[in-house]
Amino acid sequence: xxxxxxxxxxxxxxxxxxxxxxxxxxxxxxxxxxxxxxxxxxxxxxxxxxxxxxxxxxxxxxxxxxxxxxxxxxxxxxxxxxxxxxxxxxxxxxxx
Amino acid sequence: xxxxxxxxxxxxxxxxxxxxxxxxxxxxxxxxxxxxxxxxxxxxxxxxxxxxxxxxxxxxxxxxxxxxxxxxxxxxxxxxxxxxxxxxxxxxxxxxxxxxxxxxxxxxxxxxxxxxxxxxxxxxxxxxxxxxxxxxxxxxxxxxxxxxxxxxxxxxxxxxxxxxxxxxxxxxxxxxxxxxxxxxxxxxxxxxxxxxxxxxxxxxxxxxxxxxxxxxxxxxxxxxxxxxxxxxxxxxxxxxxxxxxxxxxxxxxxxxxxxxxxxxxxxxxxxxxxxxxxxxxxxxxxxxxxxxxxxxxxxxxxxxxxxxxxxxxxxxxxxxxxxxxxxxxxxxxxxxxxxxxxxxxxxxxxxxxxxxxxxxxxxxxxxxxxxxxxxxxxxxxxxxxxxxxxxxxxxxxxxxxxxxxxxxxxxxxxxxxxxxxxxxxxxxxxxxxxxxxxxxxxxxxxxxxxxxxxxxxxxxxxxxxxxxxxxxxxxxxx
Numbered sequence: 001x002x003x004x005x006x007x008x009x010x011x012x013x014x015x016x017x018x019x020x021x022x023x024x025x026x027x028x029x030x031x032x033x034x035x036x037x038x039x040x041x042x043x044x045x046x047x048x049x050x051x052x053x054x055x056x057x058x059x060x061x062x063x064x065x066x067x068x069x070x071x072x073x074x075x076x077x078x079x080x081x082x083x084x085x086x087x088x089x090x091x092x093x094x095x096x
Numbered sequence: 097x098x099x100x101x102x103x104x105x106x107x108x109x110x111x112x113x114x115x116x117x118x119x120x121x122x123x124x125x126x127x128x129x130x131x132x133x134x135x136x137x138x139x140x141x142x143x144x145x146x147x148x149x150x151x152x153x154x155x156x157x158x159x160x161x162x163x164x165x166x167x168x169x170x171x172x173x174x175x176x177x178x179x180x181x182x183x184x185x186x187x188x189x190x191x192x193x194x195x196x197x198x199x200x201x202x203x204x205x206x207x208x209x210x211x212x213x214x215x216x217x218x219x220x221x222x223x224x225x226x227x228x229x230x231x232x233x234x235x236x237x238x239x240x241x242x243x244x245x246x247x248x249x250x251x252x253x254x255x256x257x258x259x260x261x262x263x264x265x266x267x268x269x270x271x272x273x274x275x276x277x278x279x280x281x282x283x284x285x286x287x288x289x290x291x292x293x294x295x296x297x298x299x300x301x302x303x304x305x306x307x308x309x310x311x312x313x314x315x316x317x318x319x320x321x322x323x324x325x326x327x328x329x330x331x332x333x334x335x336x337x338x339x340x341x342x343x344x345x346x347x348x349x350x351x352x353x354x355x356x357x358x359x360x361x362x363x364x365x366x367x368x369x370x371x372x373x374x375x376x377x378x379x380x381x382x383x384x385x386x387x388x389x390x391x392x393x394x395x396x397x398x399x400x401x402x403x404x405x406x407x408x409x410x411x412x413x414x415x416x417x418x419x420x421x422x423x424x425x426x427x428x429x430x431x432x433x434x435x436x437x438x439x440x441x442x443x444x445x446x447x448x449x450x451x452x453x454x455x456x457x458x459x460x461x462x463x464x465x466x467x468x469x470x471x472x473x474x475x476x477x478x479x480x481x482x483x484x485x486x487x488x489x490x491x492x493x494x495x496x497x498x499x500x501x502x503x504x505x506x507x508x509x510x511x512x513x514x515x516x517x518x519x520x521x522x523x524x525x526x527x528x529x530x531x532x533x534x535x536x537x538x539x540x541x542x543x544x545x546x547x548x549x550x551x552x553x554x555x556x557x558x559x560x561x562x563x564x565x566x567x568x569x570x571x572x573x574x
Binding site for chain 2: 010
């Protein structure tokens with residue numbers, strides 16, 4: 001069971017600002033989901049390997065060749081709403 | 097002749113090459129239908145009339161010159177608004193990307209363009225493909241063409257509704273836990289979820305990377321095969337697409353099913369599945385049995401754990417994938433721009449994400465955090481292995497599995513929206529299949545007493561999309 005303090009902490013880890021109303025709404029909802037997934041504890045998984053991908057691929061290499069990007073530098077920079085200075089560097093907020 | 101927008105891909109293609117009508121006329125017919133219906137349905141987020149007509153006229157010019165065209169050339173389609181489309185807004189139905197115009201095309205879009213794509217527009221979805229009803233879209237819900245008080249399903253609800261209501265000939269979607277099959281079933285159309293890695297995901301916004309697949313909606317098995325033929329195959333830009341041969345899918349159509357072994361997983365017909373749904377699916381299977389297929393009951397006992405596996409591993413992967421949305425490289429900047437970076441992240445993500453995305457990011461962050469990683473995440477990965485093993489064992493004795501897609505037909509708008517766990521249950525029969533990366537085709541198989549479509553899914557071993565199409569094609573003729 002999650003409490004509001006934990007929800008605020010997790011939101012902080014995830015870099016999401018939440019309103020008080022959201023915290024109040026999410027706390028029981030997230031608790032319900034996390035309580036539900038407790039069902040996994042019933043399953044005996046001793047000696048069962050973990051699956052992180054399902055087609056068994058490994059070590060996928062490709063030729064070390066430079067390929068032109070599908071988009072130009074200008075087009076990619078234009079995706080941002082933040083200003084670009086004269087050297088075409090994105091102007092970001094300062095780290096304080 | 098039937099109304100142009102109601103034709104199948106093959107009928108449209110044959111009409112184009114025999115010059116009975118032009119691609120421009122097909123495109124006009126689709127836009128006329130959209131204008132008539134989409135005010136009510138809300139299947140589209142963005143329409144591109146100018147772009148579509150330009151592409152249509154290019155195909156018409158080729159036909160006039162006597163050039164050979166591909167089956168899909170000039171046949172109008174819709175695209176889920178999560179595929180990057182160069183120069184056409186791609187929103188993921190999120191406030192974050194409301195005005196985002198991508199500078200390049202997804203690989204699948206490139207392949208379709210090489211085959212004469214006429215893209216009518218971009219279709220509605222749950223925000224970042226997270227949901228089973230399109231109710232989490234910031235552009236409002238897509239309504240079910242069979243009953244406007246009900247959902248079209250999700251997350252690819254716009255694409256499903258667009259095909260089911262003849263506003264387009266086929267449509268692209270994505271399926272992570274059921275996002276193609278479930279809306280296909282709720283709207284009464286065909287929806288193909290491919291083997292994990294069969295179709296490139298490059299240029300499609302990622303949700304849960306070990307689950308995400310690209311697929312499509314169409315009006316019959318042959319049309320499904322036609323689209324799959326173009327989009328399937330290795331792409332160097334997506335290293336999860338293996339070098340497995342793409343067969344000629346048309347060869348699987350029209351074959352008989354004599355001797356084919358069909359397994360009915362008993363867990364998919366039991367508790368939580370509406371009786372009418374289960375019986376309708378069984379009646380369709382009985383037709384295949386009458387046509388010579390052998391039907392046996394099988395058991396997949398870990399089915400009941402699949403939803404929990406999904407709601408641990410999917411949010412974990414999603415929370416990592418959605419880290420890139422920081423409001424700096426793309427996406428909306430926050431309204432009152434904080435002057436330091438950390439506050440900027442908080443504000444951008446707090447304003448840019450809707451409720452369901454916030455919930456899923458937080459679940460993912462929680463299960464990946466120190467102290468919970470082994471108990472939730474690793475445990476989920478282990479139970480996933482058991483689910484995979486059970487499917488493999490079942491396929492030692494049967495060729496395909498058939499089961500309902502959704503435990504119930506389309507539900508009322510708003511019915512589940514404040515109960516996330518109940519909403520998640522809508523995918524309880526599609527998620528296990530996704531866990532094992534198997535191909536599965538949702539096919540319409542009947543109507544409920546209330547007049548709502550019921551769908552079944554045909555499931556096969558990895559990369560056996562051909563087998564799935566063979567069964568679907570046989571079934572639609574029975």
